[in-house]
Amino acid sequence: MDDLGPSERVRLVSRFGRPFSAGDVLFREGEPGGEALLLQEGRVRLLKRVRGVERSLMILRPGDLFGESALVPGSPRTSTAVALSDGLVLVIEQGTLHNLLETHPGVANKLVHQLVRRLRDAEDQIELMMLRDGQSKIVAALLKAAQASGATGGAVKLNLSPMDLSSRVGLDVHAVRTGVKRLRAGEYLDVHGDRLEILDLDALRKLYGLLGTKDQISSDPGDDPSP
Numbered sequence: 001m002d003d004l005g006p007s008e009r010v011r012l013v014s015r016f017g018r019p020f021s022a023g024d025v026l027f028r029e030g031e032p033g034g035e036a037l038l039l040q041e042g043r044v045r046l047l048k049r050v051r052g053v054e055r056s057l058m059i060l061r062p063g064d065l066f067g068e069s070a071l072v073p074g075s076p077r078t079s080t081a082v083a084l085s086d087g088l089v090l091v092i093e094q095g096t097l098h099n100l101l102e103t104h105p106g107v108a109n110k111l112v113h114q115l116v117r118r119l120r121d122a123e124d125q126i127e128l129m130m131l132r133d134g135q136s137k138i139v140a141a142l143l144k145a146a147q148a149s150g151a152t153g154g155a156v157k158l159n160l161s162p163m164d165l166s167s168r169v170g171l172d173v174h175a176v177r178t179g180v181k182r183l184r185a186g187e188y189l190d191v192h193g194d195r196l197e198i199l200d201l202d203a204l205r206k207l208y209g210l211l212g213t214k215d216q217i218s219s220d221p222g223d224d225p226s227p
Contacts, residue, residue: 012090012104012107013040013088013090016090016091016092016096017040017088017089017090017091018037018088018089018090018091019086019087019088020042020083020086020087020088020089021083021086022042022083022084022085022086023082023083024082024083025080025081025082025083026044026067026081026082026083026089027067027070027077027080027081028077028080029047029048029049029076029077029078029079029080030076030077031076031077032074032076032077033067033069033070033075033076033077034070034093034094035067035070035071035091035092035093035096036065036066036067036068036070036071036092036097037065037066037067037081037089037090037091037092038063038064038065038089038090038092038111038114039060039061039062039063039064039065039066039087039088039089040062040087040088040089040090041062041086041087041088042062042083042084042085042086042087042088043059043060043061043083043084043085043087044059044060044064044066044081044082044083044084044087045058045059045060045081045082045084045167046058046059046060046066046079046080046081046167047079047080047081047082048078048079048080049080050170054080055170056166056167056170057079057167058164058167058168059084059163059164059167060081062087063110063114064114065111065114065115066081067081068114068115071092071094071097073094092111097111133211134169134171134175134179135179135182135211136208136211136212137169137170137171138165138169138171138176138179138180138183139183139204139207139208139211140169140208141165141168141169142158142160142165142189142196142198142204143201143204143205143208145158145160145168146158146198146201146204151198151201152201153201153202154200154201155197155198155199155200155201156197156198156201157192157195157196157197158195158196158197158198159195160195160196161194161195161196162176162177162180162191162194162196163194165180165196180196186207187199187200188200188203188204188207189204
């Protein structure tokens with residue numbers, strides 16, 4: 001809500017705001033839901049149970065919309081939201097959404113952009129899940145982050161940490177850190193604090209092509225040697 005005036009933001013927070021503390025579960029997968037949440041302060045992790053194991057989907061930051069499926073009547077929560085820090089959300093119920101659309105077009109426009117971005121992120125995650133090799137997933141996620149930043153070549157600093165990367169590719173943090181270490185050794189990637197930098201975007205694209213070729217070769221049964 002950076003485009004709102006201070007007084008308007010105060011009114012929205014006083015009416016729809018809800019504070020939370022680190023460790024709070026904001027909602028659980030499978031529960032009935034009737035409200036979406038727009039993160040204003042703090043960080044939140046989304047988790048989803050896959051084959052009996054809880055996987056990290058993404059880490060949310062201020063400005064992110066989540067739990068939006070609850071705006072469809074009768075829809076259960078599709079993930080679990082856990083607070084990583086103290087923070088604040090705007091609670092958006094169906095009636096609230098209608099009110100925002102009518103009285104706060106700036107906020108409504110932001111919500112629409114968030115929904116479109118979430119759909120794009122979901123498509124990206126499906127594409128990453130289809131890759132079998134962990135290193136291919138990591139490289140593909142880095143390339144998508146670079147594309148989202150508008151970069152076309154050269155060095156690219158990403159607003160992305162190894163933990164964020166872990167959430168995007170569905171691998172544990174240790175596996176991602178190992179993959180990042182390999183990319184650093186190959187001079188494709190560097191780490192500045194908790195942020196990643198692609199050293200040469202074109203070189204990383206070529207590496208991704210090579211990894212894809214390797215994956216195709218390993219998955220090709222070839223000629224059946226059995227008589």
